[in-house]
Amino acid sequence: MDQPEEPLTTDSEFDNTDASFIQQVQRLHKLTVYGRWLFVGCLWLTIAPVSFWDLRAEIYLWEQYFTWVAVRYGLFYHPLSTFGLAFCIGMTAAVLIWQSRNILLGLPQQEKQRLEKQVYRIRQQGPTHPLWKWVCD
Missing domain, CATH: 1.10.287 (Helix Hairpins)
Structure with a gap:
């Protein structure tokens, strides 16, 4: 039987209920616009x-x-x-x-997940990421 592929990231990788995380995703979307x-x-x-x-x-x-x-x-x-x-x-x-x-x-779910992953990567890299001061600061 074919097993469904597991998603690349799970919800447990980052806390997407955190208010600051949601705000950072919104800032990243605004930067994209x-x-x-x-x-x-x-x-x-x-x-x-x-x-x-x-x-x-x-x-x-x-x-x-x-x-x-x-x-x-x-x-x-x-x-x-x-x-x-x-x-x-x-x-x-x-x-x-x-x-x-x-x-x-x-926003479509796929776009939300892409933005969340990108915010997660920005948070992981920290202040050395070029978008850090616009998204996380």
């Missing part, structure tokens, strides 16, 4: 301006006479700019959907 938005912001400050700069002639034409065909051809003949803008828009949408799901439905 800030990190994702910081990444998206950096994308919009670095990749998007370069992409728009490459499309400046087409944007000028779109301002003069806008058609969807002109937009399609402008984007088709500038694939790197199109990819850059699509990446910025896609990452923004992904973070919005991820954060909306967490707000509306709460």
Whole structure:
């Protein structure tokens, strides 16, 4: 008979009912949210301006006479700019959907366990861990 695999960590490894532990998990989640938005912001400050700069002639034409065909051809003949803008828009949408799901439905159990394991590792390593002062201090 196949035995079910044992989980990598058990609840006895760390006391997840401790109020400070729960607060540290929440701080780590908040850092994760800030990190994702910081990444998206950096994308919009670095990749998007370069992409728009490459499309400046087409944007000028779109301002003069806008058609969807002109937009399609402008984007088709500038694939790197199109990819850059699509990446910025896609990452923004992904973070919005991820954060909306967490707000509306709460964190999934798997995500909670991942955060708890990470807080446990931060606690084990102590002040030498780069996230120690933001999570445990």
